[in-house]
Amino acid sequence: MKKIHLFTIVLVLISFSACSQSKEKEETRQVTTKAKPMSYNYLSKEEQKVILNKGTEYPYTGQYYAFDVEGTYLCKQCNTPLYKSTDKFDAHCGWPSFDDEIPGAVKRITDADGQRTEILCANCNAHLGHVFLGEGFTGKNTRHCVNSISLNFIPIKMNQQQNLQRAIYAGGCFWGTEYYLQKAKGVVSTTVGYIGGNKQNPSYEEVCSHNTGHAEAVEVYFNPEETNFEELTKLFFEIHDPTQVNRQGPDIGEQYRSEIYYLNEEQKEISQKLIAQLEAKGYKVATKLTAASAFFSGETYHQDYYKKKGGTPYCHSKVSRF
Numbered sequence: 059m060k061k062i063h064l065f066t067i068v069l070v071l072i073s074f075s076a077c078s079q080s081k082e083k084e085e086t087r088q089v090t091t092k093a094k095p096m097s098y099n100y101l102s103k104e105e106q107k108v109i110l111n112k113g114t115e116y117p118y119t120g121q122y123y124a125f126d127v128e129g130t131y132l133c134k135q136c137n138t139p140l141y142k143s144t145d146k147f148d149a150h151c152g153w154p155s156f157d158d159e160i161p162g163a164v165k166r167i168t169d170a171d172g173q174r175t176e177i178l179c180a181n182c183n184a185h186l187g188h189v190f191l192g193e194g195f196t197g198k199n200t201r202h203c204v205n206s207i208s209l210n211f212i213p214i215k216m217n218q219q220q221n222l223q224r225a226i227y228a229g230g231c232f233w234g235t236e237y238y239l240q241k242a243k244g245v246v247s248t249t250v251g252y253i254g255g256n257k258q259n260p261s262y263e264e265v266c267s268h269n270t271g272h273a274e275a276v277e278v279y280f281n282p283e284e285t286n287f288e289e290l291t292k293l294f295f296e297i298h299d300p301t302q303v304n305r306q307g308p309d310i311g312e313q314y315r316s317e318i319y320y321l322n323e324e325q326k327e328i329s330q331k332l333i334a335q336l337e338a339k340g341y342k343v344a345t346k347l348t349a350a351s352a353f354f355s356g357e358t359y360h361q362d363y364y365k366k367k368g369g370t371p372y373c374h375s376k377v378s379r380f
């Protein structure tokens with residue numbers, strides 16, 4: 059339904075050049091840090107350049123520089139809440155700037171250059187950027203200059219550190235997948251968006267043009283004290299039809315494929331186990347398992363679609379399969 063009018067702009071979109079970044083998947087993780095390694099997220103090569111090797115993204119290019127939504131910024135590697143949107147300001151420097159951090163979340167050390175002060179996630183030592191004092195931008199006289207690529211964002215206010223875990227599912231039209239996942243116990247935040255393609259920050263129209271290779275997906279943050287990846291993944295298999303190939307009901311096209319973008323080895327193994335259980339019951343499961351690459355948030359009008367519009371999904375329903 060919603061895709062039909064979008065095919066008209068295919069020709070315009072063909073001229074967009076593909077970026078090579080988001081297809082790159084790297085399954086190595088930093089394991090020399092103190093948080094539970096199993097809970098760390100895989101990092102793409104681009105993410106590793108900054109987060110593990112202390113690189114710097116080009117100014118004015120990051121996802122969160124010109125970004126002004128109320129919520130919380132999390133560590134890309136370990137999901138620890140680091141910064142609040144209320145502490146964000148525009149220093150016109152090309153990188154997200156904050157004049158304060160969530161208490162205890164950010165560690166400061168002298169940079170290798172002996173001059174600047176490097177900032178790291180206090181939980182997992184992910185490189186964030188640098189902190190500068192005495193510039194007079196705000197009353198706190200402090201500027202945390204942070205690489206967007208070191209962060210993820212959730213539109214939820216959090217004033218303290220909290221242990222969250224992340225999962226990414228593609229199961230047809232993201233409106234319907236989000237509708238069910240956001241109702242699940244222990245789910246703190248859901249965001250619909252795009253993953254698995256060959257262009258950064260694609261638009262909905264670009265994804266529907268079938269040229270970028272992205273899947274419509276839902277990023278979920280959950281509280282591991284109230285639920286776990288296995289429970290949510292079982293739900294995922296019951297709210298869409300995992301036997302359909304590149305479609306979900308009336309929605310046809312590879313952006314509607316069934317795919318789990320696992321973030322660590324534990325998620326991969328649990329997904330394999332559940333698929334084996336379904337296959338033992340006779341289901342011919344089409345769901346792909348892929349190491350997560352960069353997830354890009356979808357447009358605001360796609361977020362919480364059924365919550366805002368009312369009604370129930372035309373493309374998804376809950377079916378007991380386990």
Ligand SMILES: [Zn+2]
Nearest residue numbers: 133136179182
């Ligand atoms: Zn971290």
